[in-house]
Amino acid sequence: MPKITLDGKTLEVPAGTTVLEAAQAAGVYIPRYCYHPALSVSGNCRMCLVEVEKSPKLLTACSTQCAEGMVVSTASDKVKAARRDVLEFLLINHPLDCPICDQAGECGLQDYYMEYSRAQSRFSQEDKVLRQKRRALGPHLMLDNERCILCTRCVRFCSEVTKTAELEVMERADHSFIDLKAGKSLDNDYSLNIADLCPVGAWTSRDFRFKARVWFLKKAPTVCLGCATGCLAEAHHNEGEVFRLMPRPNAETNTWLCDRGRMTYKALRAGDRLTKGFIKNGLIDLEPALREAATRIDEAKGAAAVLGSPWLSVEDNAALALLAAAMKTEHFCFDFKFETGIKDGILINKDPSPNAAGAALVKAGKGGLGMEEFRARLNSGAIKLVVAEARAAALLKEELKASGARLIAFATNRADIPAGAYATLPYASYFEVPGTFINYQGLKRAVEPAVAAPEGVKPLWEVLNKLAAYSGASLRLDSAADAMKGMA
Amino acid sequence: MISVKKVNNRPLNLLERIYLPEIARGLAVTMRHFFVNLFNPKGIPTVQYPEQTRPLPGNANLRTRHRLKLRADGSPKCVACFMCQTACPAYCIHIEAAEYAENSVEKYPAVFDIDLARCVMCGMCVEACPEDAIAMDTREIPGGALTRAEMLMNKEGLLRNLPGEPSTLGASNRLANDYLEGKK
Numbered sequence: 001m002p003k004i005t006l007d008g009k010t011l012e013v014p015a016g017t018t019v020l021e022a023a024q025a026a027g028v029y030i031p032r033y034c035y036h037p038a039l040s041v042s043g044n045c046r047m048c049l050v051e052v053e054k055s056p057k058l059l060t061a062c063s064t065q066c067a068e069g070m071v072v073s074t075a076s077d078k079v080k081a082a083r084r085d086v087l088e089f090l091l092i093n094h095p096l097d098c099p100i101c102d103q104a105g106e107c108g109l110q111d112y113y114m115e116y117s118r119a120q121s122r123f124s125q126e127d128k129v130l131r132q133k134r135r136a137l138g139p140h141l142m143l144d145n146e147r148c149i150l151c152t153r154c155v156r157f158c159s160e161v162t163k164t165a166e167l168e169v170m171e172r173a174d175h176s177f178i179d180l181k182a183g184k185s186l187d188n189d190y191s192l193n194i195a196d197l198c199p200v201g202a203w204t205s206r207d208f209r210f211k212a213r214v215w216f217l218k219k220a221p222t223v224c225l226g227c228a229t230g231c232l233a234e235a236h237h238n239e240g241e242v243f244r245l246m247p248r249p250n251a252e253t254n255t256w257l258c259d260r261g262r263m264t265y266k267a268l269r270a271g272d273r274l275t276k277g278f279i280k281n282g283l284i285d286l287e288p289a290l291r292e293a294a295t296r297i298d299e300a301k302g303a304a305a306v307l308g309s310p311w312l313s314v315e316d317n318a319a320l321a322l323l324a325a326a327m328k329t330e331h332f333c334f335d336f337k338f339e340t341g342i343k344d345g346i347l348i349n350k351d352p353s354p355n356a357a358g359a360a361l362v363k364a365g366k367g368g369l370g371m372e373e374f375r376a377r378l379n380s381g382a383i384k385l386v387v388a389e390a391r392a393a394a395l396l397k398e399e400l401k402a403s404g405a406r407l408i409a410f411a412t413n414r415a416d417i418p419a420g421a422y423a424t425l426p427y428a429s430y431f432e433v434p435g436t437f438i439n440y441q442g443l444k445r446a447v448e449p450a451v452a453a454p455e456g457v458k459p460l461w462e463v464l465n466k467l468a469a470y471s472g473a474s475l476r477l478d479s480a481a482d483a484m485k486g487m488a
Numbered sequence: 489m490i491s492v493k494k495v496n497n498r499p500l501n502l503l504e505r506i507y508l509p510e511i512a513r514g515l516a517v518t519m520r521h522f523f524v525n526l527f528n529p530k531g532i533p534t535v536q537y538p539e540q541t542r543p544l545p546g547n548a549n550l551r552t553r554h555r556l557k558l559r560a561d562g563s564p565k566c567v568a569c570f571m572c573q574t575a576c577p578a579y580c581i582h583i584e585a586a587e588y589a590e591n592s593v594e595k596y597p598a599v600f601d602i603d604l605a606r607c608v609m610c611g612m613c614v615e616a617c618p619e620d621a622i623a624m625d626t627r628e629i630p631g632g633a634l635t636r637a638e639m640l641m642n643k644e645g646l647l648r649n650l651p652g653e654p655s656t657l658g659a660s661n662r663l664a665n666d667y668l669e670g671k672k
Binding site: 095099100104133209213 | 569593
């Protein structure tokens with residue numbers, strides 16, 4: 001355990017800790033471009049230079065390991081001058097693109113310039129070396145070589161995290177630039193992380209391109225519902241519209257976020273959002289649709305069934321269980337078993353649903369049939385009508401078709417409506433209402449709403465409450481949490 | 489030093505206290521104006537705003553209605569950087585950005601609306617603009633509209649060059665200059 005002195009403070013750090021990590025732990029921020037906690041140390045940007053006593057030159061904090069008795073200074077005049085000079089070098093050929101650059105507002109060059117330099121440029125516009133401007137690389141990314149500072153974070157991400165190694169630094173020295181290796185295309189499942197990693201505006205997202213300026217965006221903590229991994233994410237939104245999903249790095253689950261997960265927000269504004277009920281093939285207002293669905297449920301009496309869903313929150317599953325109790329039916333099922341585990345060694349789970357564990361929790365609290373038993377009863381014709389969320393109903397597509405049971409489904413988007421559904425009722429997406437999800441590791445993930453639901457669209461528990469009221473029962477739900485009463 | 493003016497509040501004399509002679513004197517002034525204007529309407533100093541306006545003094549340095557400047561090829565100088573919208577204290581600017589497929593400037597405003605009913609004519613948008621694309625020198629004073637919709641200016645209404653523009657120096661943006669160079 002070497003002891004070091006950092007800006008006059010004595011720290012004891014584990015052996016092998018770098019000066020940058022030690023400073024970070026002590027709350028001293030050292031500026032950096034090429035260093036990233038999840039990638040290997042490269043030490044090429046020279047932004048993290050610090051002064052170490054008895055060392056003839058400044059050392060890079062990211063690649064210098066703490067040694068016994070080291071005396072480090074991170075704010076001496078020499079260090080400040082070095083930071084200013086490094087920034088001047090980095091900015092020599094940097095274009096004045098800030099007005100048209102999506103990175104503006106969260107750009108490492110802008111931030112550090114304001115913090116550490118504020119020097120006038122000594123290079124005229126005409127003297128700048130020009131490089132290739134924007135070009136689309138892969139389905140999600142845009143590359144502008146002129147803005148690049150060659151920190152190689154993107155190159156290291158592709159070779160170390162995705163292990164696909166699509167990118168490389170071409171040429172040498174002053175001529176270097178980032179490019180695709182011959183014969184490769186940048187279409188791995190995690191490519192959008194490169195846009196986050198890039199400290200400048202060289203890599204930007206094609207999806208987010210020119211949609212909004214980052215300083216207008218507000219952040220809401222959410223969870224990616226793309227699969228059972230349950231990555232913590234952040235929805236960036238403004239004026240009722242979600243613009244992008246970003247990862248919230250955490251030790252338990254994720255540092256990154258996969259491309260498919262990032263695109264899940266698109267369903268919110270897909271243009272096929274359900275805001276009204278859907279009976280067979282016609283749109284109808286929510287109230288008559290509810291009345292119609294309730295009439296069909298009353299008709300089926302004991303032959304009506306309720307199916308939970310691993311795509312719904314724990315609260316909404318519990319509300320479905322309450323509906324089953326109000327319908328006085330024995331046919332209800334919250335049993336979903338998928339093979340879980342990380343499919344690709346990074347994030348993507350074998351289980352495509354975000355809350356199979358949450359549905360299991362409801363099963364533990366409220367009982368219900370096993371999936372096999374439910375299938376068997378559906379096949380035997382004991383079930384005449386099924387109330388289910390659209391994607392869960394799709395799991396029983398064949399049985400439903402074969403038995404001819406009526407399906408009353410809940411869906412957010414028209415594309416989700418299962419073929420042959422008798423009635424479909426809209427509910428609010430989990431970007432719009434709160435909910436709890438349990439990921440494959442058994443960790444509880446709370447989703448907080450980022451935006452308001454479209455007019456007339458209610459959370460699922462509220463839809464169920466009304467549905468029960470129309471068939472003469474009451475679930476007594478005033479909030480999502482009410483459904484959890486009586487459950488551990 | 490505050491200057492103090494002493495007002496002589498003398499008591500009213502008899503004629504004033506009778507009241508009627510003063511009323512008659514006041515009516516005489518009104519009638520004089522009425523008949524002078526009736527027989528000499530050209531002498532009326534009133535301007536029938538907003539149908540009529542008076543020309544602004546030639547050397548007046550005023551913030552008047554906004555305009556968006558154009559490049560030599562007729563494209564807007566604006567690159568939709570949202571600086572004016574960010575700086576605007578009245579939230580009267582609404583921009584939607586779009587991308588040029590070919591033009592090396594890359595970004596342009598597909599929508600650029602200014603709600604003059606909200607605008608406080610502070611000129612912060614002009615100060616904030618890094619491209620010298622917005623100006624408040626049309627010498628038109630907005631107002632006098634009957635509906636809110638008339639006060640809403642869109643991009644087409646805002647785009648206008650003054651005589652002598654675009655200046656031979658061209659846009660401040662290097663990408664724009666490259667693009668215009670390529671078109672020659």
